[in-house]
Amino acid sequence: MRTVRQEANIARERLVQGIALAVLLLMGLYCVAGPSGLLAWGENQHLLEQRRAKLAELQAERARLKNRVALLDQSRMDPDLAGELVRSHLNVARPDEMVMQLP
Known part of the structure; x- marks a missing residue:
């Protein structure tokens, strides 16, 4: 009992x-x-892949801009790039050039 x-x-x-x-x-x-549990693992992997792709894209853009800056160095400026920039920003053309506007 x-x-x-x-x-x-x-x-x-x-x-x-x-x-x-x-x-x-x-x-x-x-x-x-949970936020760092097994179910979130797949989502985190997907986000990581997306951010790696974006990082690669940004690195390529950075390399392109770095090359363009190097071409604009005053001690060794690329004449073609200088002419392109002057024409595009100041809207000027040489007398022997023909300007065609596209719709």
Whole structure:
């Protein structure tokens, strides 16, 4: 025959075990569905691939701009690029050139 004290101890143990089980289940759920869990892993990989592609695109653009800046160096300026810039920014043309505007 159980006493009231034993029944209270059993109830307390079951409560503690239930709380521990709930905490473990929540931790497991967080590991699977949390912001850095298994479900977010695929999304993070997809974002990483997108950002790597964008980085490669930006590096190519940077290299193009770096080359253009090197061509504009005053000590060794490229005459073709200088002429192109003058014509495009100042809207000038030489007398022997014909300007055709396209629609």
